[in-house]
Amino acid sequence: MTQGLPDITELRPEDLDALQDIEKRAYAVPWTRGNLKDSLAGDHIGLACRHEGRLAGYAFMMKVLDEMHLLNLTIDPDCQGRGWGRLLLEAVKARARALGCVRLLLEVRHGNQKAIRLYRNSGFSQIGLRRQYYPGPGGREDAIVMSSLL
Numbered sequence: 596m597t598q599g600l601p602d603i604t605e606l607r608p609e610d611l612d613a614l615q616d617i618e619k620r621a622y623a624v625p626w627t628r629g630n631l632k633d634s635l636a637g638d639h640i641g642l643a644c645r646h647e648g649r650l651a652g653y654a655f656m657m658k659v660l661d662e663m664h665l666l667n668l669t670i671d672p673d674c675q676g677r678g679w680g681r682l683l684l685e686a687v688k689a690r691a692r693a694l695g696c697v698r699l700l701l702e703v704r705h706g707n708q709k710a711i712r713l714y715r716n717s718g719f720s721q722i723g724l725r726r727q728y729y730p731g732p733g734g735r736e737d738a739i740v741m742s743s744l745l
């Protein structure tokens with residue numbers, strides 16, 4: 596078990612390779628390098644979870660008026676289950692509050708019980724369902740839309 600808590604800092608353009616590496620290992624249908632590059636280039640707000648100088652996780656979010664949309668929350672599969680996902684989610688909430696947002700919204704795959712459990716335990720509740728929203732290896736999958744007041 597690795598010692599010490601990670602730091603939450605800003606994502607930087609030079610994180611692109613590490614982002615792509617984690618993204619590929621964490622998802623069956625990962626964001627492309629182009630998606631990640633555009634997000635880093637300023638389309639979205641990016642937070643990094645760094646441990647011992649290495650990228651261990653990240654979050655991308657987008658502010659729309661007084662709502663923050665969480666677009667991507669990922670912890671390196673090698674580092675999952677250590678409480679870092681919860682830590683990063685708390686940092687996302689803090690950043691959203693600091694930017695004047697009153698609500699945090701997200702979509703999650705219907706079958707992603709691990710993430711759904713994290714979100715429910717962090718104050719999110721379901722506000723909608725988008726049918727057949729996500730592509731996947733076994734066909735399309737519904738998205739659960741969740742929201743939390745900040």
Ligand SMILES: CC(C)(COP(=O)(O)OP(=O)(O)OC[C@H]1O[C@@H](n2cnc3c(N)ncnc32)[C@H](O)[C@@H]1OP(=O)(O)O)[C@@H](O)C(=O)NCCC(=O)NCCS
Binds near residue numbers: 676677702709712
């Ligand atoms: C979802 C994810 C961000 C959680 O990060 P993590 O660091 O593994 O999670 P944590 O160790 O902080 O645990 C937080 C909560 O997640 C849930 N969780 C974590 N591991 C779990 C497991 N194996 N089974 C069920 N729930 C689990 C629990 O509710 C846990 O809280 P608890 O320990 O108090 O019960 C991470 O697993 C991940 O990146 N998964 C792949 C990408 C993904 O699905 N992202 C979300 C897209 S919407």
